[in-house]
Amino acid sequence: MKKKPIFALLAVVVLVVVIFILTQGNTGKSNAVSVRTGEVKKETIVETLSTTGTLIPNQSQSLMGTGNVVDVPISVGEKVEKDQVLATYDSGLQLTAPFAGTITQVNIKAKQADTNAQQGKPSIQLDDLSTLKVQLELSNSEASAVSVDQKVEISSNNHDFTGKISEKDPVALSTQTATGTNASLGAVVTFDNAPEKLFAGFDVDVSVTTNSVEDALALPIEALTYNDKNEPLVYVLKDGKAKETSIKIGIQSDKLVEVKSGLSEKETVILSPNSDIKNGTEVTKE
Structure with a gap:
């Protein structure tokens, strides 16, 4: 009869131990930040400049x-x-x-x-509409990235075309606007093949290939962030923790960044790290 209190006491102790273990387990999990990850890989990276241009006739003549x-x-x-x-x-x-x-x-x-x-x-305006060109007006930063013979993709109303930069003016021209003076450099894009369903005077979207690297060590652009000195860094996932890693970068596409140094192929990096992610933060993959 005296054994019942002992068994009851043991049951209470076991229950307390189980609850403690479960609580500790849940606490450990709640401290880890859930993250999305990507992998450092060898890729071909194509850097582009996106702008708009105006379709113009291949030749124009104003007759007086x-x-x-x-x-x-x-x-x-x-x-x-x-x-x-x-x-x-x-x-x-x-x-x-x-x-x-x-x-x-x-x-x-x-x-x-x-x-x-x-x-x-x-008196009379004559235009050669058998084929068209694209007139670009480039800003200072755009002009420095554009060169003759660079490849170009042209898009309009879900129609895509290819071409190249055929001309680039040597000097920028200034025009007066409502907000002041605006300077731009002219450039011309020619089509590889005469386009159809396009009309002179309309704007088109233009993507200029400004640089490319094959077999480059590439990082998902979502992983790239910067410190307070504007130096590039990423968070590498290692042993369940975020490791802050400084890197040097090269050219960029809309999805990838070239890694010059700081990372190795197949390393796992954290994508879109938020303010909860610090060096040493415990993390788990989503």
Whole structure:
């Protein structure tokens, strides 16, 4: 009969031990921060510059006349051949097409005086729309990254095209805006193949390949962060803890960063580390 209290006491002790073990286990888990991770790998990294440009004709010519117009045998939208007569004046002057193209402006009428020169307008505008180019206006930082012959991808209304930088102006031009003076450098993109379903005057998205490295040690860009001195670093996952690691980086794409030093292939890094992640923080993978 005296054994019952002893058994009850033992049961209480066992229960306390179990609760302690469970509590300790749960406490240990709650201290670890759940993180997403990525791996350092060898990759090809392509650095690009994204901007917008304006579609322009392959050739353009503003034709100017003076005097009274006798005949204008063409209209806007009409395709004409090289050397075709576009207008005749009472002085005997004739405006002829310097190349085959499309009439995009007619600012004169028969039996009326041509005063467009005084207004700064062409009498007739001729454009070669058989193919198009893209006019870029580059900022100072963009201009330094762009060179002739760099590869380009052009996108418009879910249509993609390829091309290259064919021209780059030697000097930037300044224009007056509502907020002050704006300087930009002109560059021209030509298509590898004549585009379809594009129209001069519209803007297109342009992605210029400015640099590339094959077989580079690459880091997911989400893992990259900086210290208070603006020096690049990552947190490596090692033995269940976050290890703060300083690195040197090279070129970047929208997804990858080239690692020059500080990491080795196949190391695991923490993605998008938040303020809870410090050097030595216990972490677990999501």
